Amino acid sequence: METGTIGRVQSPRIIRVGGGVAGETAEVLSQLGLSRPLIVTDPTVARLHLARLTDVLDACDLPWGIFDQVVEDPTDVCVDAALSAFRSGDYDCVIGFGGGSPMDTAKAVSFMAVNPGHVRDYKAPAQIDRCGVPIVLIPTTGGTGSELTRWCVITDTKSPEKYNLSGLACVATAALIDWTFTVTKPARITADTGVDSLTHAIEAYVSRKAFPYTDAFALSAMPLISAYVRRACADPSDAKAREALMLAASQAGMAFSNASVALVHGMSRPIGAHFHVAHGLSNAMLLPTVTAFSVDAAPHRYADCARVMEMAESNDSDATACAKLVDGLRKLNQDLAVPSPSDLGPQADDAMFSLMAEQALASGSPGNNPRIPTVEDIKGLYRAMW
DSSP states (O other): OOOOOEEEEOOOSEEEEEETTTGOOOOHHHTTTTOEEEOOOOOOHHHHHHHHHHHHHHTTTTOOOEEEEEEEEEEEEHHHHHHHHHHTTTTTTTEESSSSSHHHHHHHHHTTSSSSSSSGBBTSSSSSOSSSEEEEEEESSOOGGGOOEEEEEETTTTTTEEEEEGGGSOOOOEEOOOOOGGGGGHHHHHHHHHHHHHHHHHHHHHHOOHHHHHHHHHHHHHHHHHHHHHHHHHHHTTTTHHHHHHHHHHHHHHHHHHOOOOHHHHHHHHHHHOOOOOHHHHHHHHHHHHHHHHGSSSSSHHHHHHHHTSSOOTTTTTHHHHHHHHHHHHHHHHHHTTOOOHHHHHHOOOOOOHHHHHHHHHTGGGGGGSSSHHHHHHHHHHHHOO
C-alpha cells in the first residue's frame, strides 16, 4: 500500500464468533428489532442442521418461513424463486443459512426486494448501495467468508456467466459464525473450502488494493489454514482444527472483502460457470499456477505469505521464499488430492479458453493482481492448469 492510500472498510454491524453462537439467533434478531425471518438454505443443510436453528426461533415464539431450494452456484432463476418466497410472506429479514450459495442467495433476495430490474443489471463494477431488508448470515462451512464480505456471486442462465455483485447492500447486518456446524463436512468439502479461504487471504495480501487493516486479517488467516486444513480433513471431528479453519475463513473474508481478490478468482468463476466445478475446488486448482505466474511482480509480499505459513525460513531471500511458496502450494494440493479439471472429465478447446479468458478479465479481479495479465496470458494459464 502506498503512503496516503485510503482504506475503506465495510463489515456487519454484529459479529459473533464461537461454538454455539447460532443458539443466539433469536437474541440477535431481538437486538435488531426483527421478528419474522425467511430462512434461505439448501436441501442438504435443511436436512442436517435446520432444526438447530428453528428450535431456537420456536423457543422464542418467532414465526419463520423457509426457502430450502438453493442450488450450488446459485443462478438468477434460483434468486427469482427465493425472491418470490420472500414476497409471498410478511417477512422483515432474511437468514442465509449454509455455505456460500445460501448466503449469496440471501444477499441477492434482500437487495432485489427493493431494486428494480434483473439481478444481472447490478453486476460489478456497479455498486449496490440501496439496501433491502436486514440480512443475518450463519455459515455452516469454513470457506467462503461470505458472512463478512460485501460480495455475492450469481450464475446467469442466459450467458452462461458467473458475475460478482458488490456494495453496501451485500453486507450482512449480522454474522453468527459457529464452527460446530462444520464437523459434519466431508474431507472433499473441507479441503476445497479450506483452500478457498487460503486463496482469499493470499490474494487479499498481494492485491493492489491491500492496506494495513486487511493485511492484519490476511496474515492471521494464512498460518491457521496451513496448520489445520490437513488435520480437519483427516479427522472431521477435530474441534481445534475446525474452530481454527472457521476463524481463518472469517478473517480471510474480512481481508478480501475490503482489499478485493485477484487473478485466481477472476479465472475461477468461468470454470464454475461453464463446467460446474465448485468454486473452492476451482480456486484450489488455480492457486499454485497463478501464484507462479505472479510472484515476480510482488516478491516481498509473496515471500511474507511463505514465511508466515512456515513454508520458508525467516532468513530465506525473497526469491527463495517465493519458490518455496509455489512448491508448498503444490504440495498442499497434492496432500488434499486436488484434481485438475481434466481429471474430472471436462475438456476445453482454444475457443473455450478464449471465452473464459475474456470473461475473467471482464470481472475486474485480474486488475488487482500484482502482475496484470493479458487475454493470452490467461489462456496460457488455463492450458497449464488444465
